Amino acid sequence: MAGLLPALVAVSQKAAEVARLCRAEEPLLRLRPAEKSGPERNARFQRDFKTLADVLIQELIKHDLGTQFPELRGHIHGEESSEFRDAQGGTVTVRVCATPGDTVALLLAVLGPEQTRAAELLAEAVHREVTLGDTELDGIDPGVSPGDLGIWIDPIDSTNEFIGGREDVAPIDGIAPEGLRSALVLVGAFDRHSGVPVLGVINEPFFQRDPQTHRWQGRYHWGVAHGDTRLCSLSPPLPRPRPRVVLSRAESAAVRGALGSLGGGPPLLAAGAGYKLLCVALGLADAFVLSLPTTFAWDSCAPHAILRALGGGVVALEGALRARRAGGTGETPELRYHRPEPGQTGPQRWANRGGLVAFVHPPHLRAVLAALGELGELGELPG
Numbered sequence: 001m002a003g004l005l006p007a008l009v010a011v012s013q014k015a016a017e018v019a020r021l022c023r024a025e026e027p028l029l030r031l032r033p034a035e036k037s038g039p040e041r042n043a044r045f046q047r048d049f050k051t052l053a054d055v056l057i058q059e060l061i062k063h064d065l066g067t068q069f070p071e072l073r074g075h076i077h078g079e080e081s082s083e084f085r086d087a088q089g090g091t092v093t094v095r096v097c098a099t100p101g102d103t104v105a106l107l108l109a110v111l112g113p114e115q116t117r118a119a120e121l122l123a124e125a126v127h128r129e130v131t132l133g134d135t136e137l138d139g140i141d142p143g144v145s146p147g148d149l150g151i152w153i154d155p156i157d158s159t160n161e162f163i164g165g166r167e168d169v170a171p172i173d174g175i176a177p178e179g180l181r182s183a184l185v186l187v188g189a190f191d192r193h194s195g196v197p198v199l200g201v202i203n204e205p206f207f208q209r210d211p212q213t214h215r216w217q218g219r220y221h222w223g224v225a226h227g228d229t230r231l232c233s234l235s236p237p238l239p240r241p242r243p244r245v246v247l248s249r250a251e252s253a254a255v256r257g258a259l260g261s262l263g264g265g266p267p268l269l270a271a272g273a274g275y276k277l278l279c280v281a282l283g284l285a286d287a288f289v290l291s292l293p294t295t296f297a298w299d300s301c302a303p304h305a306i307l308r309a310l311g312g313g314v315v316a317l318e319g320a321l322r323a324r325r326a327g328g329t330g331e332t333p334e335l336r337y338h339r340p341e342p343g344q345t346g347p348q349r350w351a352n353r354g355g356l357v358a359f360v361h362p363p364h365l366r367a368v369l370a371a372l373g374e375l376g377e378l379g380e381l382p383g
């Protein structure tokens with residue numbers, strides 16, 4: 001079905017524009033984030049927050065895709081609930097209304113009447129038509145019907161870095177360890193029946209700053225992996241002889257040490273699950289390993305489709321190590337996105353509970369599993 005990929009890219013561009021607006025305009029910078037609690041909170045952080053940008057971006061993506069592709073309605077999922085606390089402590093369901101004026105009125109219910117300028121700026125961005133100057137996208141037919149797909153949205157990945165807003169974090173070996181750079185918009189499509197990711201868009205709203213205007217400029221990447229079709233805006237990176245690994249700061253010393261022993265240098269540390277997955281797609285790292293259950297379907301679906309388009313993939317670490325111990329020699333099964341985890345509630349239904357390994361070149365996956373297999377035998381891996 002032609003048209004879906006450009007639509008995914010267009011919504012990611014609109015989302016990126018809203019994210020940039022929230023960091024650029026004084027009335028929006030002053031909006032306070034809401035703290036997540038109970039099952040909504042990610043255990044990765046002591047305190048977990050969402051901003052109005054997270055909720056509004058998710059709703060605009062749902063709205064725009066559902067309007068263009070009615071077959072997708074009811075199958076567009078995302079990290080956030082559409083509820084946001086209003087100025088009085090009540091809840092408002094955030095959505096894109098029929099007219100900009102109605103959206104302003106709804107946003108004012110969340111923000112309070114004194115925030116008219118903020119509400120207007122946001123509504124204007126949400127209702128704006130996005131035109132893509134990317135004609136290459138129009139000719140791409142992934143050969144799959146929207147009626148067979150589901151969507152996972154992470155409206156802003158690395159919300160903590162988005163809120164912190166550090167602008168001038170120097171990259172180490174090409175990888176930004178933290179800061180705004182790691183805040184990304186992730187939109188992925190998976191096959192409703194098999195759960196395999198087939199289309200992915202990663203948008204970097206804060207890729208670089210224009211030296212003249214100092215405004216942030218973004219960029220995006222896309223991938224298609226369906227049947228025998230493999231298409232990507234990126235070229236497959238050249239493999240290093242020994243894999244360089246990127247890790248979360250939350251990873252244990254044992255895991256860091258085992259992966260450092262692969263010979264590709266000490267693991268690089270970076271914020272943002274999506275950003276680390278992107279680093280692998282860009283070839284800045286050969287593998288992203290996560291031994292903790294702190295990512296979710298919305299974090300990995302879009303980058304996973306791009307990694308598949310490049311010839312790689314994302315596997316569950318725990319399952320891959322188990323298969324390796326059992327002497328499995330075949331391909332390691334990859335993460336799927338269509339079925340909630342039985343017995344779990346809330347976001348935990350969609351957690352990548354067995355951790356993950358993301359790679360482009362299968363020999364790197366095997367090297368990582370061999371290094372961590374020994375740790376697992378020593379009982380030093382969580383789970």
Ligand code: 2IP
Pocket residue numbers: 042044079154156157158159160248249250270271272273274294295296299
């Ligand atoms: C988070 C975000 C964090 C990541 C965590 C994700 O998503 O990407 O940065 O932790 O796993 O769930 P880390 O930075 O240690 O990799 P969000 O910001 O959307 O909650």
Ligand code: CA
Pocket residue numbers: 154156157158273298299
């Ligand atoms: Ca996320």
Ligand code: CA
Pocket residue numbers: 054079154155156157158159
């Ligand atoms: Ca998020």
